[in-house]
Structure formats: structure tokens, C-alpha cells
Amino acid sequence: MKAAVLHGKFDLRIEDIPRPEPSAGEVLLRVRSVGVCGSDVHYFVDGRIGSQVVDAPQTVGHEFMGVVEALGPGVSGIEPGTRVAVDPNMNCGSCRWCRAGRPNCCPNVRFYGTPPVPGAFQEYVVHPADLCFPVPDSMTDDDAALLEPLGIGMHAVDIAPVRLGDTVAVFGSGPIGLVTAAAARAAGAAKVYMTDVLPYRCEFAKALIADDTANPNNTDVVEWLTDLTGDGPDAVYECAGQDSCIHEAVNSVRIGGRCCIVGIPTADVSSFPGHVARRKELALAHVRRACFVVREGLAIMEAGLVRISDMVTHSFDLDDVEKALSLVHNYEDGVIKAMIHV
Amino acid sequence: MKAAVLHGKFDLRIEDIPRPEPSAGEVLLRVRSVGVCGSDVHYFVDGRIGSQVVDAPQTVGHEFMGVVEALGPGVSGIEPGTRVAVDPNMNCGSCRWCRAGRPNCCPNVRFYGTPPVPGAFQEYVVHPADLCFPVPDSMTDDDAALLEPLGIGMHAVDIAPVRLGDTVAVFGSGPIGLVTAAAARAAGAAKVYMTDVLPYRCEFAKALIADDTANPNNTDVVEWLTDLTGDGPDAVYECAGQDSCIHEAVNSVRIGGRCCIVGIPTADVSSFPGHVARRKELALAHVRRACFVVREGLAIMEAGLVRISDMVTHSFDLDDVEKALSLVHNYEDGVIKAMIHV
Amino acid sequence: MKAAVLHGKFDLRIEDIPRPEPSAGEVLLRVRSVGVCGSDVHYFVDGRIGSQVVDAPQTVGHEFMGVVEALGPGVSGIEPGTRVAVDPNMNCGSCRWCRAGRPNCCPNVRFYGTPPVPGAFQEYVVHPADLCFPVPDSMTDDDAALLEPLGIGMHAVDIAPVRLGDTVAVFGSGPIGLVTAAAARAAGAAKVYMTDVLPYRCEFAKALIADDTANPNNTDVVEWLTDLTGDGPDAVYECAGQDSCIHEAVNSVRIGGRCCIVGIPTADVSSFPGHVARRKELALAHVRRACFVVREGLAIMEAGLVRISDMVTHSFDLDDVEKALSLVHNYEDGVIKAMIHV
């Protein structure tokens, strides 16, 4: 089958590799839509994310959906031909965290496109049948693939809940910022304020979901939010992976509010204004991927509680994965989310 | 000033009574819109609710808004002429529960229209200034008065939270059922199923908010919900005050789901299937009025997260309070919410 | 091997039955200590608990510990000869509730001595290796077997938490009442008040753990607790399975306090004072067996945070299971907990 194999930094090759065979409990999926995620770009550009290094050729990509092509031994209850969204978090099922209902924290997890686990930029993948969720006709392939990033936003709202009528701020207006804003809105946020250093992303956020936006390059974000809200937002979600945003979050959130760090930091060590965090009695909560959100994401998307399809600004076929990665890497052409249609 | 004074069962008289004077910290409000609540009807029909008895003439009514007419000593920060929504829960501010952030549980609370505290079916009332919330121009008087019942639904969702994508059931499709459904939807419920023994209320609920409705008089509610949901709803809100609905709630909710009793029961003793509650490890949560919901209700109404204005099916002026109470008492003319415009 | 087989009401026979063989992932345990639980007595006396009926000969008993005798295929990390406490809740591991960290709610659970699953009143049992917990030398066999009932009390405290300095009441001073009191004390309850209709159990409770006790047969429990506490206890645990105790719980607990139903009710329908529960904004929480408490129970027992060994008032060998069941059934000879030493 055809696959977009990453051999190292900026070295992506379209190759023919063996089609995987489904084992017991697995299904073979023909991949249809795959989103390009910032972490895919990290592997393409840096060859690594922190301690996770691409040291052998492999595919990346994990925001995907597909069609059931064949069933592995012992699988029933799902028909070939079914379009399915997937939970890409293949947890071990037996460790302390899996048993405690936190599969996203499983230390033995196998996650798509995280070395050495293959990703979804290839024609077929095998996947545990119980992590496949049939998609209704009302949803497009891209909608189904968007459930993966949406799930991150939903999990952020599980970690740092929104109360009906809350005012929230989301720092970073890329895909993760947008889905976090969408999830917060669906959970009852009356006001959603967003920031980004890229003007086109501020515009996009305002058109899609934000009540207002600001660019930290020319606006004092803490002052801006204080002017808008008085006491400060009830909850702030850091979705930019920037230390400066953690500081803005702690300094702007209201006393006793919620600070949630969703973005993946670029540096190993993060920082925050400790005295402020203490005087406001804040907890800095972190989000690790997502947990029990696919079925739920399907439900809110079908119910019209989130409208995120417009996030897809660009489409490519499998031969053009490299173009897609470059586009996203360079924030070109107003890109928000690029999709690969396999 | 004119007032609709209740002298006893079915004995309501339009009278002239002295206009109250605002004390320190209070404002004088000219009442504009007052909703007719089931508890007002109880006092009109039965002369009592449980141990709370109308044994001296008094007005009832508590779902109201008004215009600031005059300020009591020491009040600032609010101008005469301002339209305001109110929190009718005049808590003591110094008991254990007020200090702990649960003013709705204050044992010393003074609540509108609860003997011997006067209600709002009169031209003027005095009210603590800090329980008055300015209403934006985008909201009508009736919208502002509806914030009180909406607050009950919002508090129900605080007590028994909705998770994004949840399926919920609401038993009882009167005003409290409808606002609870609206609050649950605003908090992320993907599916909302409702019941009522009155066919017109089922129809109204389906048109306003419900994904589907059923009438317990001709449908086995537990079977109906099992067919629709498989495991059962994630959360069930009892808004009918019926013992049968508590049983339906316990029997239909999924294992480990949430059961929330919002309705005021008619009998002194309620019942539930104990073995089922135990095997499903349920908590039967109760809702006592509402708590910190006026500002928040304003916010979600303004943001368009709830749309409940259509609940107002009838309007009366102060002279016709008795007609309004009778209409609501008899479920006549498709009434959902009747408003008094003073 | 020898087993105490229940053939029907009051028909218990000591028989020779085949020794089970450990399957993959299981160990063979030589049973050493088994507590006699009220549910064992129910099967002996009534032949059933609710819908669970002994309609074929089987052993009962589930509060047990043993010694590893042999390992099934694929088991490692535990040596034959090791004394182990067990979690008797053999959940399926793959249903929605197992995945969500609530194995005690697993609808596919196999539980010792619950028809048709064999119990532990027999010389050997097979058990999943990962539900076996090595016991330190400082703990006796009986201590290890007591971890099962202790776990119920610990789970009650997970469901209805104790805050440091709380006053709690426990209704019912049998083994489950005592372990719930012990767990509440270990979690920081400053005052523990207990009740029982049996005078010897009140005395035992007072000697073991309670600050004071009362007998509902001659004391108005609500008045007694009001006199002792003022506002009422912060939390009340119903451990008697009596409807009257649920009423006492709701009527005595402080406004906004916690009510937790641990006891298994005798009737199908339970009742409570609905208006009181609503005005106090209570949640009536239920406890379903226990969840993640064996390792934790071992830890607090070893640390000396609970001292419950004195609960064992009687010991019998396997030939005398019937005597033990009768003794417990008839509340004879001051029995609290009878142990079978196999």
C-alpha cells in the first residue's frame, strides 16, 4: 500500500509498504481523512518531540477516520463498509491508570505516529474494534477526522470545567485553541475571548467563535481582559505552548479561577508568577491528550452544539503530505487545518 | 399602591396598601413583570405549602423584575430608572451556610411570597441593592422575569452536572422542566428527552427544546428511554414532583448516572426503588431553589445559549392576578407560563 | 476438596467437590480465613437476596484470604506460599464501567458466593492474580480477611467524603457499621456517633470506636444527635438496611450535609422525607460494594490508622459453617464477626 514515510528531518517519501493485517479484536481500516497536526509537523521539522525521536522510517498522522475494510478474529458488531471515527489512544487496558478510568495517562499507551508506532498517513491501518465509532451520514469524513482535535478541547473542559455563564479566555487561536473555545462554548461559556500573534488567526477566531480577539504583539492581554471582564475570566486555557501565555493566564484569571494548560510547551521548563498564583489560590491544570470523548464528540457535533467544519482550510491527497506539512509549518495561505484525503 | 392580596384559599383581593420604604442598602423597585409560579398557585388554592401557611393577608409572587425607583440610605452604583433582574433569595449573610457559599440553604432566608414575607404581585417592592442586576436593552421585561425560573434549572445543572455529549431526561414539561432542559442543553447535553402527562406540554416541549417526548399515561417511560439510549440517560431530572417519576428516574438512568430531584413533591414522604439505586450506585440529589445564577443567567440568555421567551404563553395585568392563578391551576388554554404585567 | 455446600434454605452440607484449576492469569489459593457476612446468612436463611436465587448447590462466602498454592499459565510476580488478601470483585475489564474506573459497577461482574459463582467456604479457590495482594507478616489471616468488609466502609468514605474535623453518625453497629465508623475516623472524623437496636452492639461500638451510642428503641435518634451536635452531623452513614434509619439520616443530618446509604435494604422500595431532603439540599448517595480499596486497606491497617481486629468475636472450622451462620443469624453470644478458619 502507499504510505508517506518519514525518514528524518524534512525527508518524507511516498513509498510502498506492506498492508497490515488485523489481529484478534482489531479491524482493518481504509484511511479516508487525516488532519495535519502540529505534532506531525514537529516530527517532520525537528525529527523529534522532546524525548520521542524518529530514529527509524515511519509514518505519522493521528487525526483520522476511515472505512472498515476487514475484521480481525473475534470481532463482531461492526460491518465492513462502515465509516468510523477512531480513538487513536491505544491504551494497554490493564495498568493502574487504565483500570482507574484514565486511559490517556496509560504509561504503556501506543499512540498513532508517535515513534515507533506507525501513523495514519498511509492507505490502511489496523485498529482495535472497540476504539472505532460509526459515523452518521450527516457527518462528512473531515468532520469525523476533526473529532480527534475536538476531543482535546473537550478533555480540557473536563479538566477545567466551564460553569454556565462563565467568561473564558483561550490563548492561541490555532486548531487546538479553536476546538477548546468551541468545547467551552458548548459547555455554557457566555463569553469567549481569544488571542494569537498571527493576525489572520485572530480574524478567523472572531469569525468562527470568539466574542473578541487580541494580538499579544500589540496588546497588553492582561489589561485587555481586565477591561472586558472586571475581575478577570473565570477560566483561561493556554493553547499556544508559550511561557508568556502561562504568565498571562495566571495574571489575568480571576481570583479562584481556573488555569488550564493545553498547549505543548516548547521549552523543557515552564514558568509562572508564583506569588500571584498563590494569592489567587490557583491550580495550574494540565491536559494529557483526551479521554472518553469520541462518542461524546460525535453526539455534540450531530446535535449542532459545535460547528467546526470551517476549520478545514486546505485539502491534499496522500502524495502531497509534504506540501501539507510545509504549509502548516510556515503558517502559509491562511491555513488553520489542512486535511489529507487518502 | 395597588396589590393583589391573598386573604385565604381562593380569596384574592385587589387592594390599596402602603408603599414600602427602602431601608439602608435597599432600593425601591417598581415591579414590571412577574411570572405566575406553581407555588403561587399552591398558596392560592391550598393556603399553604407544607408547613408554610398563609395565616394573614399577604401578596405572593417571586419571579419578577422591575425598575429602580428610589435608593435607600447608603446605596450607590445603581441609577433610578435602571431595569433590574433580581435574586429573590434574601439570605441573612451571616449564618454558616451564607458564609460557606450556599445562600440558598440559609435557614434565616426571607423569600418573596413565602409567608410572612410579601410577594411581588404589587406595584412596588423594596429589595437589597446587591441582589439587583441591571438588564441589557436586548432583553425584554419578561426575559428578565424568566431568569428566576431559569435559575432553578441552572442550579439543577450545578447540582447534577452535564458532561459534553450527555443524554439527559427531564420528567415534567412545565416551566421548571423546560428551563432545566434548556440549562442542560446549554451545558452540552446532546440529547434531551422529556415527559409529561399533559399532551399539550409534550408538544410544547418538543417544539421548544426536546429531541423527543413521551406521555407516561400511555408509554412505559423506562422502556422508552432504554430503547432510545441503550444504557439509559446519563442524567435524569425529576421536575414533576411525582413519586412515580422518582421511580422512573432510578429505573431508567444508566448505572452510575445522576438523578436530580428538582420538583416539589406533593406528599411528605417520597419513595424510590432502593435495590436498584444501590446496584447502580446512584445518588439522589435534591435542588433547593437556586444559588449564584442571576448574573450567569443574564449572560447565557444574552449570548443566545438559552431561548426560553416562547415559554410565556399568557399575559395579565395586576387586576387579573386571580384569572392568571386560575388559568395556571387548571392548565387551561395551553398555558405554560403566565406573566403579570404590573 | 472439602466444601460447605448450600443446597437450599437451611440446608448446608459438608461435601467433597473437585478442586478448581487455575486458568490463564489465575492463581490457585488455599483458603485460610473467611468471614461470615450478612449476605451469606441471607442465602442460608432465605435462599436468595432479591432476584439472586440459590437454585443449584453452591458454596457462599466472600470475605476471605488465602495462600498461593499454584500459578495458572502466564502468571508471574507472585510466589507460591505467599499469603494474599483478595479483591473478590471479578469484573469483566472491558465494559463501559470497568473502563471508566468503576469496576464495582460492572454489570458482568462475577462475585464470590453470589449465584451461580462459587464462594470461599471451601478449601481452594481460583482467583485472578492481579486481584491478589500480598499480606505483610504484621497482619494476621483474620486481619487480611477483614479487609473485604473494611473496604465497604472505605468505599462509603470515597462516596461520601469526611472532611477533617467532621462529626459523623453511623446507623447500625454491626460489622459494616463498625468498619464504616473506622474508615470515617481514619479519614479525620472528630466525632463518631453510632446506633443499634441491640444493646450489646451499642456497647461493643462504644468500646471499639464510637464517641457515644444510642438505641433507637428507647431514644429519639434525631433529638439525640441534635442535642449532641447542634446543626446535626456533617455526614450520616446508614448501615442497618432499615427504612427508619434513612428517615433518621435525612432528619438529623445538617443542612447541606451528606447522607450515605451503605446498608442493603430489606424491602424493594425505600422511603425518605422528601421535603426535608429538598430543603436541606441533600443527596442520598448509595454504595455498591467497593472499589480500589484492598491495597489501600492494607496500607491503613499496617499504619495503625484502623484497629478492627477486635471485631472477630468467634472462630469456627470449615465443618462448622452452619453453626457460624446460625450464630450470626440469631445474633447469639454477642457475635460481631464470626470467622471460618479453613
Added chain:
Amino acid sequence: MKAAVLHGKFDLRIEDIPRPEPSAGEVLLRVRSVGVCGSDVHYFVDGRIGSQVVDAPQTVGHEFMGVVEALGPGVSGIEPGTRVAVDPNMNCGSCRWCRAGRPNCCPNVRFYGTPPVPGAFQEYVVHPADLCFPVPDSMTDDDAALLEPLGIGMHAVDIAPVRLGDTVAVFGSGPIGLVTAAAARAAGAAKVYMTDVLPYRCEFAKALIADDTANPNNTDVVEWLTDLTGDGPDAVYECAGQDSCIHEAVNSVRIGGRCCIVGIPTADVSSFPGHVARRKELALAHVRRACFVVREGLAIMEAGLVRISDMVTHSFDLDDVEKALSLVHNYEDGVIKAMIHV
């Protein structure tokens, strides 16, 4: 009356100042026991804590108890001569946070010995009557004064709860570390591991409460805790105010565990290993003073659930406040807690 007045850095003078008069709702207290806190030392040594500066002569000291000497207007229910513990957090009672049950977050709070509010190193103070708690005969004056620091530890356990059987680590073995450990133990921690850079404090901690201790100067704390616990402690409390301890907390706590920052940091900006916090899905919770802990602290102290009297290693009279401050500042003579007996 006599008072130890701080005029600036290292400039403490015993002076005669006017005795305060109790206003409405206040009582006049004759101070009896006052603990010397690290923050008192900060004002003595640095003349400030962050932005809070001693720019006019004032007393410090806030860990105190006293005897009711006189009642202000309108005070009843407490007799002159009563020994009382106090909650030193004089919150405004009307802001958003006071109403929401978080008086410790009140932005208008007046706190003893925090400029410009006078402290308790003087013979008399006035205090709100409803923040005074009668002390039973079984407790000494010093016990009552120790309730204030104990309350910090109890609040830490409210913020980052202990589950029965948990293993916890406390970094810093000064008074706040010790009371946090004591509170964690009282709440059910089976194992408590502590650290300190001062050998005598490790020894003291081990004698008083810790299962084991380590000195970060010669031990890799993360390795030490991993060896002891396997997965890492369930909860870690940072009580040293050191950035290095925040790193140790994040690096040692188990995946999904609790990190609680109790210590007051020395620098304005704190740091933590962001990737580790994210992968473990941690929340870094902060503690702001204490909240609803005096009555509760009295209760657990009286019940024998905490034993912290031995923390008092030194006593001084009011004339020797400077000696006491110097002793604590220099960690001399094995000091843990120095008390002033007025």
C-alpha cells in the same frame, strides 16, 4: 499597653501604645500565646514580603489565642474570661469571594500583622466575636495558638485531598511542613515521607510524624521516593518555598497524582518541568492561607487525631520578641516553633 513594635528592618522596640477598644461585633482579647511565624521574621529581617511593606511602625504576629476581656456593642453568646482560639482572617463578608465561601481569597481581607493591620505581639487586640472559638480545658494556650498554622496544613488537605491509604510526600520539615504532614496523616495518609536541608529538622520530623526523611543536599529526592513507592507518592505538598522542591514534586509524584504548593516562594517567578507535568496530567494547586479550619482544628486536636504540641521548642515573653525572631531567623538551637507568652 505593652507592644513589640516593628519600626523597620531589625528595629523592634518594646513600647507603650494605646489599648484598642472593641467596636460593634468585636471583643477585646488579652493575648496569651502567639507563635512566631516565618512571615513575622520576613518583616523583621526584610521589612517587607513582596509588595507588602512595613512603612510605619506596627506590631506583627498572627498565630495567637487569648482571653476575652470585654465585649463590644451588640456582642453576646460569649463570656469575658473565656479562652478563645481565633481565625485571624478578617474578611470583608460582602465581596464575591466571601459570598462564595472563599473568605481566604477576599481581596479586602485584613490580616494580623500584615501592613498596615496591627499584629498580636501586644497585650491586647480587638477581634470580630464571630471569629473567636472557645477552647476546651483539655487544650493548652499553646495548643490553641498552634491551630493557626495547623489550619494551613488542613487547608492544604482541603485543596489537595488525601484518600485513605495514600502515600504522601512533604517537602520542607519546618512548622508548615509538619502541620501539613499531621493533617495528611489525620486524613488517612498511610505513609508520609518528608525532606529538609536542615538535618535537625529531618530528625524532628521523623520523631514526630514522618515514616522516613531525606536531605536533598545529599539525596536525590526523586530517586529516593521512587525506590520507596514505585509509582511515586499519590500527593506531594511543597512546604519549603523552593523552586527546586516544585521540580522534585512534579518529577516524583505518580502519574495523575496531586501537587500542592503550600510554601511561599522566595522568587517572583516559579518554574516547573512542563512536559513532565503535562504527561502526568498534573494540576499544580496553590494554597492561600486557610478557610473554615479553626472549629475543625479544635475538633481534631481534641479527638487526638493530630499531636503537634511537641512542635513548640522555645518560649519567650513579650519583652523578648526580638530574641525569638532572631532565633527563628537563624534556625538556632534546634528551633521548630517559638512561642511568645504575653
